[in-house]
Amino acid sequence: MNYSPRPPIGLCLEMCPKNERQERERDGCLHYFEIMDEQKASRAYKTQRRVLADPNKTVKEYRRPAAGKELSSPYVLRPPAVLLSTVRYLLFNVWDSVTDGDPYHLSEAYLFVFDRLRAVKQDLTVQRIQGQLGAQVLEDALGFLLCAPYIVRDLPVEVYNEVLHATQVRESFSKLIRFYKENEKNPRESEFQALLLLYDLGNLDVMNRALKLCDGVKNAPKVQLAMAVNRAYLECNWVRLFRLVRRLDCMEACTFYRHLPCSRDKTLKTLVHGYSSKNCHFPLDFLTKIMAVDCIETVSEMCTRRGLFVSLNGQPSVIFFKSLFKDIGPERHGREVLLVENKKGERSWAEVMMRECEEN
Numbered sequence: 001m002n003y004s005p006r007p008p009i010g011l012c013l014e015m016c017p018k019n020e021r022q023e024r025e026r027d028g029c030l031h032y033f034e035i036m037d038e039q040k041a042s043r044a045y046k047t048q049r050r051v052l053a054d055p056n057k058t059v060k061e062y063r064r065p066a067a068g069k070e071l072s073s074p075y076v077l078r079p080p081a082v083l084l085s086t087v088r089y090l091l092f093n094v095w096d097s098v099t100d101g102d103p104y105h106l107s108e109a110y111l112f113v114f115d116r117l118r119a120v121k122q123d124l125t126v127q128r129i130q131g132q133l134g135a136q137v138l139e140d141a142l143g144f145l146l147c148a149p150y151i152v153r154d155l156p157v158e159v160y161n162e163v164l165h166a167t168q169v170r171e172s173f174s175k176l177i178r179f180y181k182e183n184e185k186n187p188r189e190s191e192f193q194a195l196l197l198l199y200d201l202g203n204l205d206v207m208n209r210a211l212k213l214c215d216g217v218k219n220a221p222k223v224q225l226a227m228a229v230n231r232a233y234l235e236c237n238w239v240r241l242f243r244l245v246r247r248l249d250c251m252e253a254c255t256f257y258r259h260l261p262c263s264r265d266k267t268l269k270t271l272v273h274g275y276s277s278k279n280c281h282f283p284l285d286f287l288t289k290i291m292a293v294d295c296i297e298t299v300s301e302m303c304t305r306r307g308l309f310v311s312l313n314g315q316p317s318v319i320f321f322k323s324l325f326k327d328i329g330p331e332r333h334g335r336e337v338l339l340v341e342n343k344k345g346e347r348s349w350a351e352v353m354m355r356e357c358e359e360n
Contacts, residue, residue: 007128010077015086016058017076024061025053033094033112034058057093059086062118071126078123080133087140090116091350095144099151099349107159110152114165117141121172132186135179138172139188143353145169146195147254150340151349153333169199190220191355197226198248198255202233222252229256238267242292250343250352257340261330264291268306269327272320281317284310294337302331 016034024030028050032040035051060078065071078086090113098105124137145168152160173196180189193210200206207230210223217223225247232241241263245256267290275282288299300310300318307326309319335341344352 008072008074008077008126010079010082010123010127011074012076012078013082014055015078015082015089016053016055016060020060020076021053021055021058024058025051030058031112032108059090059112059116060119060123062115062122071122077127078120079127080124080129080137083120083123083137084140086120087117087137087144088354091140091144091353092348095353096348096350103155106152107155110148110155111159113144114148114168117144118168121168121175124175130179131183132179135176135183135186135188138176138179139192140354142169142172142176142192142195143251143355145172146199147251147349147353150254150257150333150336173199188355190217190223193217194220194222194226195252195255197223197230198252199258201230201256201259204234226252233259233263236266236270238263238270239290242267242290245339246292248339248343250340250345250347251355253336253339253343257333257336260336260339261333264293264302265330267291268302269325272308272322272325275320276322278319278321280319281311281315282320284316284318287318292339294335 030051030053034053034057036054039051060076063071095109095113098109120137120141124134129137145165149160149162149165173192176192177196180186180193193213197206197210207227210218210227213223225244229241229244229248232238232244245253248256271282271287284296284299284303287303288296291299293299293302296316300312300316303310303318305326306328307324308321309324311317311319
């Protein structure tokens with residue numbers, strides 16, 4: 001008979017255990033967002049002398065199990081309610097304080113929030129928290145993980161590691177789906193099942209699993225829209241794809257954002273093969289609408305870089321001639337006003353990530 005010890009139950013009611021806070025304060029390992037406000041602009045912080053931790057701002061950092069640290073003591077583990085409040089603090093008090101600021105503080109905020117969310121998930125795993133309590137923590141963390149790539153797209157690779165970030169997204173989705181299976185009533189399940197479909201666009205296994213969901217989740221409008229986007233992608237029906245993408249809300253659009261350059265590149269390739277003729281002038285304004293691009297100038301540059309002839313006389317148009325086409329691959333990720341920022345509106349990014357003040 002196999003004996004499985006009961007998982008520890010977290011007793012730490014602070015965002016960071018006292019022992020860790022004192023240890024990092026002593027070793028000078030506090031983050032900028034964790035020190036006392038009066039020290040942030042002082043020479044003590046800039047010269048890395050001893051600085052004091054603010055107990056209300058210090059957040060437990062992620063530590064690898066192999067680092068020789070005790071990870072299963074109840075006194076260093078935070079219960080679900082504390083984990084939820086920690087995620088909320090990271091988004092509303094840290095992330096929203098800098099997202100409109102300079103790139104340096106944006107980099108610092110991203111690295112800080114990303115690391116502390118890994119620690120949140122670690123506490124969740126060690127305690128084997130399941131069901132709706134675990135789902136709520138992961139849902140809030142995924143809000144950040146799905147939206148952040150759009151916001152930090154221009155940060156250097158040493159700050160925003162796309163592969164590591166994607167790994168955390170996939171691990172979070174994997175755990176979340178297991179939590180959904182353990183609890184029949186999850187208020188936000190349809191929302192995150194739809195987000196998974198958009199994140200793993202074109203993945204037949206994900207599509208097949210979605211088809212087996214209970215009717216209440218499978219028939220939800222968000223899931224049906226995400227399924228339609230997937231079908232359009234698999235059928236290479238790019239006009240329909242972008243028509244559907246326009247209907248996505250802000251978080252859904254951020255989730256789809258990783259597929260945007262590839263989808264537009266495939267759209268151009270399809271049009272080049274379908275309308276290849278020296279005498280066929282394809283209107284640029286129509287092409288801009290088809291690919292849901294913000295302005296006609298951007299589409300003109302995309303075509304020019306691929307060797308296509310763009311005429312700006314009269315009605316701007318492009319000639320899709322196969323012999324001139326250069327396959328340079330997808331464009332770099334950039335700013336998206338139509339698909340993302342207009343849908344964000346006046347809400348803060350934290351409100352978008354947490355689905356607060358959602359517009360009807």
